[in-house]
Amino acid sequence: MATWAIYKRELKTYFQSPSTYIVIALIFLLMGMIFQNIMAEFSDLSMRSQQMGMWGQQQQAPNVTHMVIRGVFYVMFSLILFSIPLLSMRLLAEEKSRGTLEMIVTCPVGDWSLIMGKYLALVSVGVFMIILSSLFPLMVWYVGKPGSVPEWPIVGSLWIGLLLIFAAYSAFGLMASSMTENQMAAGVVTLIGLLLWNMMGDFQIEQFPQVNTILKEMSASQHTENFLTGVLALKDFVFYILSSFLFLFIASKTLDARRWRV
């Protein structure tokens, strides 16, 4: 019940805050602009392909799912990385700086309930964004001719991938927010941490090829590839779910440790 109460209050805070709408609006503005560009390019290619067919030359028609939808979602995967610090930075840092955390911990509420209530609220914002993102495949489906309709299994794989990535990034953001009372510091740590987590697969140490393999496997970007191609691999599910649990566990322990330190 406590988790549910915290979840509801947190969700209300998100949807009463203008910053949430600004973040979502910016993401969808950028996605919309990119969608328009890719669609124009797709129409151009389709037309050229038809003309070539009329001249008796064989050319494979462009695939709307691969070109348009995957392109737009690829951008969304990246934009999420930049939106998470803005959405997660206040979660615990604000409670600590304002002193409201003290009143919650005196209630019969475990640290885990508090963490989960806040985490699930942030993930719900992600679900809201993913639902909004369905506008793009729906638009393609609505205006598309037979043969140009989206491949829904691939779209489903993209949605699942987005949700898992959003959940893992949110857990990272919550962990950073548990470590400081300063919201700005929490946001910066989240942004740098998420960038490093995505780029760690690119670091190469020539003397230690095994280390390179481990770094690559631990990199967040390494596990987005399959979702973009419509492949649902168990290892990617396990990777993101375990990462989320690890970050949430660290967040709860950080809250606990604060009682010793202060």
Place this chain on the structure above:
Amino acid sequence: MAVIETQGLSKVYVRDVIDTEYGRLRIRLTGRKTVALDNLNLDVNKGEIFGLLGPNGAGKTTTIKILMGIHFASSGTAKIMGKPLGDRAVKSRIGFLPENPYFYDYLKGWEFLDFYGQLYGIDKRKRRAKVEELLALVGLTHAANIPLRGYSKGMNQRIGLAQALMNDPDIVFLDEPQSGLDPLGRKEVRDLILGLRKQGKTVFFSSHILSDAEMICDRVAILFKGKLRSVGRLSELLSSSVTEWEIVLRDVDERFINRWRDRLERVVESEGEWWLISKSQDLTDAIIDAATRDGGKLSALTPRRQSLEDYFISEVKGS
């Protein structure tokens, strides 16, 4: 029966090596430790109003924060209702009002209480009834639908008190509940605390408003620089014997007063009357006898006993 027990409770705060002070970054390798509480041994009995008194920085808030599980003690143990601190079942039977309560100021009064009711696992129907009851108790029914950011300091303190009572607790911890309140507000809080005792609840509160503590506390403890100076019933701590006498005389001249002036604590003349403060019963009797013999008249004789404030100041100065 003791419902709150502490044994050798101590707290040492350790500052970070890299810290900010007055907005400036400071690297500190030595002097990082501050002893906030030193070997506190206390027992608070069921159903009593217990006052934890002391000047600022005495360790009152630290004690309450440790008992509430907000901070952990550096050493020593404490129990509430016979259970170690942090026990979930005990938490559901205690209420807490912090010194400077900070709330989610976008919540309305009733929403705020309802939220805490949910954290205590109270079902919806009971919660609604309890919220209404508590808003009426603290006189905020009219402000139930106003967001907390529109509340005054006194209203915030009262909604905080209501929040502390949301789960119908057996023990209520109040950290400086009267701070920032006007005399009327302080009286309301006093009456509320006395009402809680009538219901059989234990109230543990910290304060530096000694007159209020003297009026309502069954027992008090005096903390100074983290150490317990004294603890006990007010009747035990405060001297029951008279410490000084106030004598008011009429129709006596200055020559008469000058005969005694050196042995008196204070002498004041006002509107033809002489106000004398004597520290001894024999001296008081002798002055009254002599004044009566010289044709003077005794207007008033007031014996004065030690107040909590006198005792507190003597304890703090003594240390």
